[in-house]
Amino acid sequence: MANYSTNEFKGGLKIMLDGEPCNILENEYVKPGKGQAFNRVKIRKLISGKVLEKTFRSGESVEGADVMDTELAYLYTDGEFYHFMNNDTFEQIAADEKAVGENKKWLVENDVCTITLWNGSPITVTPPNFVELEITETDPGLKGDTAGTGGKPATLSTGAVVRVPLFVQTGEVIRVDTRSGEYVSRAQK
Amino acid sequence: MKSWQPTTTHEARVARAELLRNIREFFYARNVLEVDTPLLSNGTVTDEHLDAFDTEFNFAQSGEPTRLYLQTSPEYAMKRLLCAHSGSIYQICKAFRHEGEGRWHNPEFTMLEWYRLGFDHFALMDEVDALLQETLATSPADKMTYQQAFQTYLNIDPLSADDNVLLKAMEQQNIDIHAPQSLSDDSKLQLLFSYAIEPKIGIDKPCFIYNFPASQAALAKLSATDERVAERFEVYFRGAELANGFNELSAASEQRQRFETDNEKRRAANLPVKPIDENFLSALDAGLPSCAGVALGIDRLLMLKTNAKHIQEVINFTVSRA
Numbered sequence: 001m002a003n004y005s006t007n008e009f010k011g012g013l014k015i016m017l018d019g020e021p022c023n024i025l026e027n028e029y030v031k032p033g034k035g036q037a038f039n040r041v042k043i044r045k046l047i048s049g050k051v052l053e054k055t056f057r058s059g060e061s062v063e064g065a066d067v068m069d070t071e072l073a074y075l076y077t078d079g080e081f082y083h084f085m086n087n088d089t090f091e092q093i094a095a096d097e098k099a100v101g102e103n104k105k106w107l108v109e110n111d112v113c114t115i116t117l118w119n120g121s122p123i124t125v126t127p128p129n130f131v132e133l134e135i136t137e138t139d140p141g142l143k144g145d146t147a148g149t150g151g152k153p154a155t156l157s158t159g160a161v162v163r164v165p166l167f168v169q170t171g172e173v174i175r176v177d178t179r180s181g182e183y184v185s186r187a188q189k
Numbered sequence: 190m191k192s193w194q195p196t197t198t199h200e201a202r203v204a205r206a207e208l209l210r211n212i213r214e215f216f217y218a219r220n221v222l223e224v225d226t227p228l229l230s231n232g233t234v235t236d237e238h239l240d241a242f243d244t245e246f247n248f249a250q251s252g253e254p255t256r257l258y259l260q261t262s263p264e265y266a267m268k269r270l271l272c273a274h275s276g277s278i279y280q281i282c283k284a285f286r287h288e289g290e291g292r293w294h295n296p297e298f299t300m301l302e303w304y305r306l307g308f309d310h311f312a313l314m315d316e317v318d319a320l321l322q323e324t325l326a327t328s329p330a331d332k333m334t335y336q337q338a339f340q341t342y343l344n345i346d347p348l349s350a351d352d353n354v355l356l357k358a359m360e361q362q363n364i365d366i367h368a369p370q371s372l373s374d375d376s377k378l379q380l381l382f383s384y385a386i387e388p389k390i391g392i393d394k395p396c397f398i399y400n401f402p403a404s405q406a407a408l409a410k411l412s413a414t415d416e417r418v419a420e421r422f423e424v425y426f427r428g429a430e431l432a433n434g435f436n437e438l439s440a441a442s443e444q445r446q447r448f449e450t451d452n453e454k455r456r457a458a459n460l461p462v463k464p465i466d467e468n469f470l471s472a473l474d475a476g477l478p479s480c481a482g483v484a485l486g487i488d489r490l491l492m493l494k495t496n497a498k499h500i501q502e503v504i505n506f507t508v509s510r511a
Contacts, residue, residue: 007289029291033423033433034407035379036238036372037288055366055380058289 003061006039014046014067017054021046021065021118029058046116047123065118072115074107082107082125084115095122105160106131106178127178132187133157134173138164151183192510196501204495205503208487209281211324212301219316221277221303226266228283232466233258235451236407237458240287242296256464259285262484263302264408265469268437271304271480272472279303281487292499293429293489295507301490304482310409310420310436313481314397317424317432320485321395325494327426330395335418338398339378342386347378348402348417355381375404391425398423408444409435424485427493434483441473 004015009027016022026042037058044051046067056062072084072093081094082104095115099122100107106127107113114126138154151163154174162176164183173187216223233241241258249255260266262284270278284300305313318330339347343358350358352370355377359369362385369377390396399422403411406419420436438444445465452462491503501507 029289029294030380030383031288031291031294032379032383033430034236034238034405036376038366038380038383040384053363053365055364057366060367 001064001066004064005061006056006058009039009041009056014065015043016063016065017043017045020048021067021123023067025051030055031058046118049124066120067116067118067123070115070117071112073110073112076109077104077107084113084122084125087112093117093122095125099123100125103127103178105156105158106176107158108133129177129179130175130184131178132173132175133160135164135168135170138168138170140169154183195505196507196510197503197505201491201495201497201503202505205491208324208491208494212281212320212487215320215323216279216303219277221279221305222275224267224270224275224278224280226263226270226280226282228260228285229257230260230265230466231255231257232265232464232469234261235448235455235463235465237451237454237460241463242285242287261286262300264482264484265466267302267304267482268477269469269472271306272475272477277303277305277480284484290500290508293492295488295500295504297508297511298500298504299487300484301487302482302484304437304480306478306480308481310399310422310434310481313434313436313483314399314422314424317434317483317485318395318397321424321426321431324490325426328394330397330424331390332397332399333390334400335398335402336400338386338390339381342389343381352377358385375402378402378405387425387428387430391427395424395426395431398425406438406447407433407435408438408447410438422483429486429489429493431489431493432483432485434481436481437477437479439473439477439479441470444473445470 004013009024011024011026013024014021022043022045024041025044028040030040031037039056039058041054041056043054073087075083075085081096082100083092083094085092103125108131111128111131115122116124133156135154136157139152151165153161154164155161162181162183164174168174175184175187177184239261241261243256243258246255246257263280263282267278267280281301283297285297288296290296321327336346336348339345345354345358355374356369358381359377362381364380364384400412400418401421403417403419406421409419409421412418412420422434423430424432448465455462488500488503492500495503497503
């Protein structure tokens, strides 16, 4: 993988830091009038998800990270791995539990997810912003309550638990925002 | 090519023209003469962390190809005028620095530089403050020494702190850099200043920081009462380092010594040694009248005036579109 000089730093550039691929979020050039130049960089570590600030001497080079995003459809899990497929080439890739992490509760068959590959292996799986899932269990709400005040917990088919309005019942399919984990609406049939 | 268009708005261009007119009126009212000096020079700056663009001149009278340097500021040429009895002078010109671009930086920029005979750095700070009040409608500025700033915001004394104290302060401020112990003490101080002090000063009104450590004196006189500091100041306002001024060093021998020390530092850091500006040193030999001078970044001033987030909003074509 190529090396990058600090002059090439910009948001979105992928570099290696402490043996971990990272994404540059922000880059600021710091140059006191009479002093040495630095680059003050905000970085997200792609495996741990940690965001940190790092300072480089301007002109320094760092190793680039071979990181790319692919759009793949979720197929199934065999308990150990999560299997995805490229809908154009039918090529399949398996992501482990660590790469999927908390997002496993938003994986819906045939939904297209963003899989981040580092040296060809999946390191993170990002579900679509909105998914539709069936409610497998929720307390029957009071009839006639449409205001949605308070709400109640509902367990979805993947095991995810979200707060839903009282009028939504077991067996219904709802739309959820995976970024916030919040109920959006009943699914359109 | 899709980057032919300017990155400025028409309003920003009008604001620049207005600002330049205001500055010229400011100096006209104070009887300071506008001058013009060349951008190309035979000699250049020796500072370890300042690099000039250079070019080859194939038509020199010597018959030999000659290296010429674009000025990083008009300081040497303007001081030659002062030595030739020009009286107080100012100049609005382009300056060039061979370095990166950023939110506050473009390698080619517009500079306002002026010199006042008989002023010390305190009198000049007051005049810079007056210019800021007139062009940006600011309130009267705060003033603080470099030492006070470090004591207030970091609880350390920059004039006596050793390596360990500085490294510990950097750690406390979460300044995460590879091999920090290999940075010079001045670089450590400058990082601490940029990260921990600059964001806290000059918020509602400009802030002058003065009496910089002697090791960062550049072309300023050392203080007669405390040799650890130089009579140099900087102005900070809303995140911008706006201006840098000196009570000007006039001793030619001391100036030569500083240039040579710079070049030794360059040699030690494996950087090319720079040709000293002999015309400038000869002028100092002839005698620089007692004066104070300051350089102010006009693009940054304009950014503050127009609330610009990036310097490209006030420069028509930054280096990537030049």
